[in-house]
Amino acid sequence: MALKATIVVGNPKPKSRTLKVAETLIEKLLAPGSYELEIIDLADHAAEIFAWPSEKMAALNNRVAESDLAVFASPTYKASYTGLLKAFLDRYPMNGLTGVTAIPVHTGGDLTHAMGPTVNLAPLLVELGAVVPGRGFYFVADQMDRLDEAVAQAAAEYTANLTRLAQVATATASLSTPVA
Amino acid sequence: MALKATIVVGNPKPKSRTLKVAETLIEKLLAPGSYELEIIDLADHAAEIFAWPSEKMAALNNRVAESDLAVFASPTYKASYTGLLKAFLDRYPMNGLTGVTAIPVHTGGDLTHAMGPTVNLAPLLVELGAVVPGRGFYFVADQMDRLDEAVAQAAAEYTANLTRLAQVATATASLSTPVA
Amino acid sequence: MALKATIVVGNPKPKSRTLKVAETLIEKLLAPGSYELEIIDLADHAAEIFAWPSEKMAALNNRVAESDLAVFASPTYKASYTGLLKAFLDRYPMNGLTGVTAIPVHTGGDLTHAMGPTVNLAPLLVELGAVVPGRGFYFVADQMDRLDEAVAQAAAEYTANLTRLAQVATATASLSTPVA
Amino acid sequence: MALKATIVVGNPKPKSRTLKVAETLIEKLLAPGSYELEIIDLADHAAEIFAWPSEKMAALNNRVAESDLAVFASPTYKASYTGLLKAFLDRYPMNGLTGVTAIPVHTGGDLTHAMGPTVNLAPLLVELGAVVPGRGFYFVADQMDRLDEAVAQAAAEYTANLTRLAQVATATASLSTPVA
Numbered sequence: 001m002a003l004k005a006t007i008v009v010g011n012p013k014p015k016s017r018t019l020k021v022a023e024t025l026i027e028k029l030l031a032p033g034s035y036e037l038e039i040i041d042l043a044d045h046a047a048e049i050f051a052w053p054s055e056k057m058a059a060l061n062n063r064v065a066e067s068d069l070a071v072f073a074s075p076t077y078k079a080s081y082t083g084l085l086k087a088f089l090d091r092y093p094m095n096g097l098t099g100v101t102a103i104p105v106h107t108g109g110d111l112t113h114a115m116g117p118t119v120n121l122a123p124l125l126v127e128l129g130a131v132v133p134g135r136g137f138y139f140v141a142d143q144m145d146r147l148d149e150a151v152a153q154a155a156a157e158y159t160a161n162l163t164r165l166a167q168v169a170t171a172t173a174s175l176s177t178p179v180a
Numbered sequence: 181m182a183l184k185a186t187i188v189v190g191n192p193k194p195k196s197r198t199l200k201v202a203e204t205l206i207e208k209l210l211a212p213g214s215y216e217l218e219i220i221d222l223a224d225h226a227a228e229i230f231a232w233p234s235e236k237m238a239a240l241n242n243r244v245a246e247s248d249l250a251v252f253a254s255p256t257y258k259a260s261y262t263g264l265l266k267a268f269l270d271r272y273p274m275n276g277l278t279g280v281t282a283i284p285v286h287t288g289g290d291l292t293h294a295m296g297p298t299v300n301l302a303p304l305l306v307e308l309g310a311v312v313p314g315r316g317f318y319f320v321a322d323q324m325d326r327l328d329e330a331v332a333q334a335a336a337e338y339t340a341n342l343t344r345l346a347q348v349a350t351a352t353a354s355l356s357t358p359v360a
Numbered sequence: 361m362a363l364k365a366t367i368v369v370g371n372p373k374p375k376s377r378t379l380k381v382a383e384t385l386i387e388k389l390l391a392p393g394s395y396e397l398e399i400i401d402l403a404d405h406a407a408e409i410f411a412w413p414s415e416k417m418a419a420l421n422n423r424v425a426e427s428d429l430a431v432f433a434s435p436t437y438k439a440s441y442t443g444l445l446k447a448f449l450d451r452y453p454m455n456g457l458t459g460v461t462a463i464p465v466h467t468g469g470d471l472t473h474a475m476g477p478t479v480n481l482a483p484l485l486v487e488l489g490a491v492v493p494g495r496g497f498y499f500v501a502d503q504m505d506r507l508d509e510a511v512a513q514a515a516a517e518y519t520a521n522l523t524r525l526a527q528v529a530t531a532t533a534s535l536s537t538p539v540a
Numbered sequence: 541m542a543l544k545a546t547i548v549v550g551n552p553k554p555k556s557r558t559l560k561v562a563e564t565l566i567e568k569l570l571a572p573g574s575y576e577l578e579i580i581d582l583a584d585h586a587a588e589i590f591a592w593p594s595e596k597m598a599a600l601n602n603r604v605a606e607s608d609l610a611v612f613a614s615p616t617y618k619a620s621y622t623g624l625l626k627a628f629l630d631r632y633p634m635n636g637l638t639g640v641t642a643i644p645v646h647t648g649g650d651l652t653h654a655m656g657p658t659v660n661l662a663p664l665l666v667e668l669g670a671v672v673p674g675r676g677f678y679f680v681a682d683q684m685d686r687l688d689e690a691v692a693q694a695a696a697e698y699t700a701n702l703t704r705l706a707q708v709a710t711a712t713a714s715l716s717t718p719v720a
Contacts, residue, residue, distance in 0.1 A: 003351040012410055034351045050372055050406040050444065069348050079487045079655060083447025084410065090437045090444075099340070101348045111651035115619060119303050119659055120480075126298055126315055127439045131341045133348075134311050155352075160279070161311045162349035168249050168281045168313075169342035171183040171214045192590055226590040230552055230624065259475060259667045263627025264590065270617045270624075291471035295439060299479055300660075307619045363711040394711045429708050459700070461708045478666055483659050491674050491701045493708075495666055515712075520639070521671045522709035528609050528641045528673075529702035531543040531574050 003035040006067040010074035010085025014043035018107045021139050022073035024147055025105065028155035030069070038063060042084050049087045061091050069101045072125060075141070076108035080120040089128060098129030103158065104136040114138040134161045183215040186247040190254035190265025194223035198287045201319050202253035204327055205285065208335035210249070218243060222264050229267045241271050249281045252305060255321070256288035260300040269308060278309030283338065284316040294318040314341045363395040366427040370434035370445025374403035378467045381499050382433035384507055385465065388515035390429070398423060402444050409447045421451050429461045432485060435501070436468035440480040449488060458489030463518065464496040474498040494521045543575040546607040550614035550625025554583035558647045561679050562613035564687055565645065568695035570609070578603060582624050589627045601631050609641045612665060615681070616648035620660040629664060638669030643698065644676040654678040674701045 007022045019041060026037060040060055048054050064070055072089075074081040104121035106113070117136025125132055137154045139147065187202045199221060206217060220240055228234050244250055252269075254261040284301035286293070297316025305312055317334045319327065367382045379401060386397060400420055408414050424430055432449075434441040464481035466473070477496025485492055497514045499507065547562045559581060566577060580600055588594050604610055612629075614621040644661035646653070657676025665672055677694045679687065 003348065012412070029352055031351065046410040050409075052372070068344070068351070077446075077450045078452075078484055079658075080446070080484060083443045083445070083450045085443070086437075086440070086446050087443025090442055092438075099344050101345055112654045114652045115655040115659065118306055118619075119299070119655065122306070123299050123302070124438055124440060126302070126312075129314075131314050131345055132306075132312070133345060134309075135306055159349075159352045162345055162352050164248070164279050165281055165311055165313060165342055166346035166349035168183065169339075169346035171211065171248070172209055172339045172342050192592070229590075230586040232552070257626075257630045258632075258664055259478075260626070260664060263623045263625070263630045265623070266618075266620070266626050267623025270622055272618075292474045294472045295475040295479065298439075299475065304618055304620060363708065389712055391711065428704070428711070459704050461705055479659070479663050482666070483662070486658060486662070486672075486675055489674075491705055492666075492672070493705060494669075494671050519709075519712045522705055522712050524608070524639050525641055525671055525673060525702055526706035526709035528543065529699075529706035531571065531608070532569055532699045532702050 003030065003068045004066060005030060005035045005037045006064050006070040007037070007039045008064055008070060008072050008085070008088065009039070009041045009043070010072070010082040010088070012043055012046060012082065012084050014041050016075065017141050017144060018073045018075050018105070021107055021147065021151070022071045022105055024151045025071055025103065025137065025155060028151050029158055040064065042088055046084060049084065057091060061096070065092070065096055065100065067100055069103070071103045071105055072121060073105035073107070074121065076106050076113045076116055079113045080116055081106070081124070086124070089124060092128055095129035097125060100130045102130035102132055104132060106136065106138050107141040108138065109142070110140060133158050133165065183210065183248045184246060185210060185215045185217045186244050186250040187217070187219045188244055188250060188252050188265070188268065189219070189221045189223070190252070190262040190268070192223055192226060192262065192264050194221050196255065197321050197324060198253045198255050198285070200324070201287055201327065201331070202251045202285055204331045205251055205283065205317065205335060208331050209338060220244065222268055226264060229264065237271060241276070245272070245276055245280065247280055249283070251283045251285055252301060253285035253287070254301065256286050256293045256296055259293045260296055261286070261304070266304070269304060272308055275309035277305060280310045282310035282312055284312060286316065286318050287321040288318065289322070290320060313338050313345065363390060363428045364426060365390060365395045365397045366424050366430040367397070367399045368424055368430060368432050368445070368448065369399070369401045369403070370432070370442040370448070372403055372406060372442065372444050374401050376435065377501050377504060378433045378435050378465070380504070381467055381507065381511070382431045382465055384511045385431055385463065385497065385515060388511050389518060400424065402448055406444060409444065417451060421456070425452070425456055425460065427460055429463070431463045431465055432481060433465035433467070434481065436466050436473045436476055439473045440476055441466070441484070446484070449484060452488055455489035457485060460490045462490035462492055464492060466496065466498050467501040468498065469502070470500060493518050493525065543570065543608045544606060545570060545575045545577045546604050546610040547577070547579045548604055548610060548612050548625070548628065549579070549581045549583070550612070550622040550628070552583055552586060552622065552624050554581050556615065557681050557684060558613045558615050558645070561647055561687065561691070562611045562645055564691045565611055565643065565677065565695060568691050569698060580604065582628055586624060589624065597631060601636070605632070605636055605640065607640055609643070611643045611645055612661060613645035613647070614661065616646050616653045616656055619653045620656055621646070621664070626664070629668060632668055635669035637665060640670045642670035642672055644672060646676065646678050647681040648678065649682070650680060673698050673705065
């Protein structure tokens with residue numbers, strides 16, 4: 001069965017470089033044909049992001065929550081994720097992203113805010129019940145010619161981390177095996 | 181092959197309740213007989229923690245780094261992990277905990293600093309290359325009669341998270357399979 | 361000349377208890393008659409918060425930036441400030457709150473996220489150039505009968521902090537005195 | 541009366557560039573002759589930092605707590621302050637730095653961890669009751685030829701911030717004036 005992958009982009013401007021970074025990360029991380037990808041560009045939904053209730057927004061929230069893997073990508077605004085991304089995540093109830101493997105991605109002008117995805121976005125996703133398989137990924141937005149190389153390195157790290165986690169999972173999962 | 185599990189306790193006082201919390205977490209998380217456990221109570225090593233070089237400290241650091249699963253447990257000092265724990269972690273080179281699945285644990289007097297393991301200790305472990313499979317675990321230290329219940333709930337959450345991560349790992353790992 | 365004080369409330373619901381907490385803080389902190397107060401309830405502006413450009417939003421941003429003292433108050437959403445408040449702050453250019461003394465306030469259901477205003481909202485305000493004169497203020501929202509007492513204590517602490525800062529200011533300000 | 545200024549350096553190696561950065565900051569921030577300066581290089585006290593009780597350490601802690609202005613300077617270890625500095629701060633009781641104006645300083649190899657003093661060290665000092673008059677100061681350690689320029693800019697910002705805070709202090713202090 002295909003893995004369900006989702007990209008959520010928190011840039012108020014649509015079709016941003018931040019989206020491109022997230023797409024490249026998914027391409028490097030997952031084997032072609034092994035997954036279905038949905039892209040949610042929040043710039044397309046800003047007008048409805050504070051509407052409550054909203055069937056349309058609820059449907060978007062649900063599709064992300066049902067993902068196996070989700071990349072949450074935001075430009076750096078004030079050293080952190082955007083209000084647009086936070087407003088989308090605020091719509092979830094407690095533990096709304098339980099079961100989702102989530103990768104936090106920030107883009108920025110230079111390295112000054114490189115800690116952002118690890119210290120700001122990762123704890124937010126974890127608070128919602130998601131699991132973050134390693135460091136957040138930060139990319140200096142005007143180095144798009146180095147994108148493939150940087151993303152390949154990050155993807156290799158996530159893959160190695162996930163493989164190790166799978167080994168630990170085997171030991172813990174045995175707990176739930178009923179004793180005959 | 182047995183899983184290698186390690187507990188690192190950052191309490192300057194030995195044999196603390198913080199150690200007891202970490203031990204209980206390992207017991208609930210891993211199946212009996214499936215793992216080897218080593219306990220490093222940093223209170224026993226405070227006199228040498230700033231010695232450089234130190235064969236003894238290097239050996240301790242190495243054993244943690246070779247663990248499959250490590251619980252890093254600290255009482256809450258000034259809303260964060262102790263200086264003793266940080267001093268031990270400072271001895272690692274960059275990415276010194278790569279490949280380790282790490283669970284951050286804080287104990288404290290009440291809920292005021294409950295965010296500590298998630299916003300302070302987890303990012304520190306991630307910076308060292310470890311992967312944290314979910315929220316940090318915070319336990320109010322004078323509720324030891326509720327320890328089993330609270331730990332069982334946390335362990336169930338980590339187990340569920342690890343199981344999901346293993347599923348994602350399958351999809352990413354396939355990337356490295358050579359196409360015949 | 362009267363001090364210019366502003367309250368910015370990031371609750372998507374208008375006239376919230378969070379607003380009441382902020383108002384009480386201003387009342388306890390400043391002497392009656394010594395200040396002019398403006399209240400910006402962002403719930404009233406959610407529809408325009410992502411509009412760009414927007415004369416109305418720019419006017420709001422400017423009035424906060426020209427304040428001597430501003431209270432930024434948010435309910436706790438996902439252990440942090442709301443996306444609505446972040447979206448408002450995202451509209452500022454770099455250093456857009458320079459010269460503003462800012463007090464971060466979070467309300468929440470219990471103490472679990474009490475660190476929020478200090479570790480999440482305060483660094484955000486500081487990133488914008490504001491100065492935060494002490495800890496963030498966290499208030500458990502269903503203890504409104506204890507509001508006066510809790511706010512009085514916080515206000516006394518801010519006042520003491522500001523008085524001390526004024527003493528240090530005297531020493532540093534002398535640097536800019538031309539030598540005759 | 542002279543301002544009491546203190547520098548606390550958390551580098552396990554004595555006489556570090558981190559100390560030099562802190563000294564330069566004090567020189568740019570305070571007028572010559574307006575202050576007394578004490579320097580506490582924690583490298584000289586590492587052997588006793590976990591001793592409890594310790595008259596010598598208590599005396600050091602007290603002198604910092606009695607300072608009007610204190611610079612806490614640390615090299616970046618694992619994206620944060622050192623365990624040595626944290627161990628020193630851990631010795632304080634709750635609110636042990638009340639009344640101290642504190643400036644957090646980190647040095648590091650490049651900009652990757654530039655957020656450290658603002659998101660890690662500043663909240664720690666605030667937790668102890670200190671007030672941080674603005675952003676943390678981060679300095680790339682191998683740019684010592686640019687030290688004067690960078691420090692002068694930071695000092696000017698702190699001075700401007702303190703001057704503004706003094707104005708707000710005047711309004712709040714009036715609260716305690718008895719009505720005739």
